Amino acid sequence: MVSARSAGLPVVVDAMGGDNAPEWIVAGAQIAAEEGREVLLAGPPELLESSGLNVLAASEVISMDAEPGISVRQKKDSSLIRAAEAVRHGRACALLSAGNTGAVMAAALLRLGRIRKVARPAVAVLFPVLGRRNPTVVLDCGANADCTPSWLLQFARMGAVYARVGFDVNKPRVGLLSNGEEAGKGSALVKETYEMLSTEEWESCGGASFAGNVEGRDLLLDSADVIVTDGFTGNVLLKTAEGVFSVITKAILAASESSDDARAGAKLFFPALLDTYKTFDPDNTGGAMLLGVKGVCTISHGSSSPRAIASAIGVAHDLAAAGIVEHLTSAVEE
Template structure:
């Protein structure tokens, strides 16, 4: 069972705007979400950032030495820097001193540290990064996984992604009857490459997965699917393209707003609508992606994350804790048949 007050370790040194923006998001999260935040990193830099906030005295600082730079090879850097902020943050979860980790640093290092420190959940061969995107149906989102953890996949990996996605969609996103799709180049079962064809067969034959068929690119944001699975190569391209489209749409809205005095009056009237538009399509509003399949809650945020995005990443971690995502994924492998395995 999750603790009454979720305790979340935040890699304060990870990201383009660390530690100032990381600290800003953490301070707000502790105030508004009722969580306990552990800021991991260089105490002097973190303390300097905390001084800019009035209500920051209750945040704890966990010392760490060094960070994994964006240009470094993850595994080698993690071994050379055992006391780096991401390693120390993961160790806090491993030692049950925290229930989740949030990092906007090197995503490859965060994933590698999670695997090395926390290990995989029983029954999971590869963890997957899952991200939530808005759809054309107001109030409804779609979970895409994998979006970057596994560039090359086997069919059974995608089958496991689907099972984890169903649990997350059902208990965190609130979809009582989630519909699963396989990202492909056509709706027909005969379409796609070898990976798609073999995965389709596994998903279709697994009675525990509510699989409704292939999802083409145009279907991703339609709202017809609640969970869409793909390999990390395709998923990462899809994610980055979706983020770019969101930024383009926001820019178009800004440019097309009328100018002058009348324009300012009109914009003021439209502010609530514009705010809702931004919340639906701006990736910063979602905070980051959940690394599903490791034995701990791990949120991987964008390297460019600022305060609001870190706040939302911590909120995402709290939701995963409160809804017992880890326990439910593990239980799904204990109470129902495991994935059927790959067809010969």
């Protein structure tokens, strides 16, 4: 299903959100434009006009450490709010921001609004699986700290749609994150959700299959196509994985400087590691998607490289063109 609404529309990019905004954001948008993507940059025209891209004027900036709720309500002429409004008013097919995550979520909720029947939008993050085409969709990674079983059920459905529409996974296997594989393991929330996911109705409606409980160690393995959890646990999972990756990377780099042999060996060996590094580097993935709002909303890492921003713009475009919002809408209506 191609979304008629989004055909030909640009992705609107919050040029002022991100640790290295606007420079890296603009550079990423320029790469995407060179690759044939339509892009609209939201921010102060005087800063952006030299980019050669279309600009949506916005005079204010929401800082990375601002209080999300307050700033979104007060800064009505911020690049983020103006970008969200562009999607709402049909001037853009998707919103991308590498800014303050809480503010992006708040802006999307306020300006795009929830899809009807979605109890709570959820943040979906992609994790690579070596040797498998599709990444694992993990949600919720931070939007809702306390969840109910029925919200998790809806996350499962939305995650399955994302895997199907975004990565052509025919019948996504949905795993439930728990502290043990066996049925009956888990918190009260997980046990109750397990029962609900085990019903045949769920599987037939969702176009998915329930893979049972999965554990933290399954994150980068081919155990499931979608992993469902509450936003508190999902956020801990995401940040733990990123933290371990970052500490190991730094330790490897330090080791490569520890002796002449190490230096010489690393020079020969590191090129072979580069693909692996890129696969796992969080700054290289497309960013998180806020599923359940009326529009494609991508939240990129604050430290995203220009290349990562360009990739995320491409992904957002493709998801909009594939009509992911429409697919999500019908999946939760069922």
